[in-house]
Amino acid sequence: MDNLISNSNLINEQLARYGVKFGIYKNGVFNERLFPYDPIPRVISASDWEYLKTGLVQRVTALNMFLADIYSKKQIVADGVVPEDFVFSSSGYLAQVEGLEPPHSVYSHISGIDLVQAKDGDWFILEDNLRIPSGASYPLIARSLERKCSPQTFVDNHVVDNRSYGTMLKDVMDDMNCGGINVVFTPGRYNAAYFEHAYLAEQTGSVLCQPEDLFVENNVVYCKTLNGKERVGAIYRRISDEYLDPLSFLPESLIGIPGVMSAYRAGNVALLNAPGNGAADDKGIYYFVPKMISYYLGQDAILKNAxxxxxxxxxxxxxxxxxxxxxxxxxxxxxxxxxxxxxxxxxxxxxxxxxxxxxxxxxxxxxxxVIDFKDLEIMDEGRKVERKADLRAFVLTGKTCQVWASGLTRFSRNPASFVVNSSQGGGFKDTWILDK
The missing domain is CATH 3.30.1490.270 (Dna Ligase; domain 1)
Known part of the structure; x- marks a missing residue:
């Protein structure tokens, strides 16, 4: 680990060279900045990880069942488990996808579940992010640079290899694919997470597409290529619901794909994540997730809500x-x-x-x-200090539901702050899952 600390400036320089930045809009102005990397990893034991993994799969399975239910039979509402007004007044609920069943009934293919660990060791879920959760690319590329600086570190510490994410994501896209190529759909370089869009397209062997690259004919999505048009079977979209299709949502959107919802409804293309997922990651709906787990799975929630x-x-x-x-x-x-x-x-x-x-x-x-969650050590101007940190775990659901053996650990650089988000000036560190 000392090698990582001594090479942290070099790693941050490499991250900047690769364009590993996070964009922030403030007062109508777009600013890009380096997403600061810290060399001291978060370490999670094999036994803790097994517990987290089981609870995360349980939670995401129930959330997918909830989405399938509220856009079809609405049985959970009829049975009084979740109030009708609460579901349908959510800004994330989309009437436009009512009755529309995505491939294999999977709504949240890439779920970013935010957790914190209290000082007594208990883990708590803070948020479920089921729309377009970002952040997997940062620990991926950081680990690759760490491995170059100190390959022996990962052998000596028995750290689980995290390079599987690209393969896992590709498998999910292939599972959902309706016939054609896989694409990662980005609104362009001024998006806050554009680096990640390009990086994950490379990792999955997908085509990185901007709005002008895709079009719809006869309810089929095509990609413009040098050799003409090529059919698209799965779109990992990194654009908010309301901008996705100007014919179905905001008509003034210039970054969507006109007609993509018709192609989706016809079963000719998969959209990852599904439009309408915001109905399940509304912070108010969060309150009901343990009830969903009991209702759909007949189980007690393994991971606690705050x-x-x-x-x-x-x-x-x-x-x-x-x-x-x-x-x-x-x-x-x-x-x-x-x-x-x-x-x-x-x-x-x-x-x-x-x-x-x-x-x-x-x-x-x-x-x-307020959960007094665990402080983790970070390096600050050459000395070790403690700061609040959370963990975003990534759960990928295709034909099976799996948890990536890594995650994005974000920390606050402000000693008085509990808010760790990148958009609020936080940094990130690698997450080590120890092998059994």
Whole structure:
């Protein structure tokens, strides 16, 4: 590990040379910056990983069953497990995909599940990201550079090889493919995660396509090539639902594929992830995931949610209003660390404002107990310091559901902050899963 620490500047220089950056829009201006790498890995034991892996497969399986249900029979709503108003008022719910069953009934092919480990060792799920979760490329390329600097490190420490991600993702695309080539669909280089789009296209042997490269004829998607047009069978799309097809969603979208939803509905192309997944990763729906696991699988949830309150319910609302100063409040429609408010950081005036918002828009918010999650060591100007860190685990679902033996560990560079998101200035480190 000392070799990695001594070579961390070199690795960061290589990451910059490869264009491993994260783009941020702020005040209407796009800025690219290096996604800072830290050389001290997060280490997860083989036994801890087996526990996490089992719980993650259980959770994503139930979430896929929930999506299949609410876009067809809606049995979970009819049985009163999840309130009807809660499901269909979600900004992520899309009436346009009602009754549309994707290949093999899989909705979330690439799930990014965010976890934290409390100081007592317990793991908690913070969020389920089922739309277009990003981040797998960063530990992949970091590990490849680490291995060049110090190959013996990984032999001596019995670290599970993480190079399988590209193969796993390709297998999922092949499983879903409706006949044709696989493509990774990017809106272009000004997207925050453009580096990842290009990198994963290379890793999976897919064609990297921008909006002008794809078109639809007779409900079939084609890619423009030097040799004419080639049929597309699976699209790993890295573009939000609302921009995907101007004929079905936002008509002003210039970065979508006109008619792609008709091709999808006709069964001629697979979309990974499926449109409409936002109905399951709404932060309010998160509250109900343990109930989904019990309802669909007849099992207790292996991985715990953070203790969560829904102001939508009167009893929870009263608790939140009485205890706001010690809770964290989240806007259910926000992502990337935005819309997160720690009650302890608010003065009396701001607390009153927040209480009024919770009272007037109870569906908009969830509240959670603040988990004092584990600090991990990072290098800061040549010395070791501790900072808050989370883990994004990647669960890939094709004909089978598998967890990638790695993950994106993000950390806060601010010693006072619990927010670790890349868009909020955090960095990342490699995640070592130890072999048995």
């Amino acid at each position: 203790p969560t309150y829904l102001p939508f319910y009167e009893e929870d609302r009263k608790y939140v209003l009485d205890n706001l100063e010690k809770l964290v409040i989240k806007d259910v429609a926000e992502a990337g660390g935005y819309g997160v408010v720690f009650g302890r950081d608010l003065d009396s005036g701001k607390l009153d404002e927040m209480k009024q918002l919770v009272k007037s828009q109870p569906r908009r918010w969830i509240a959670q107990e």
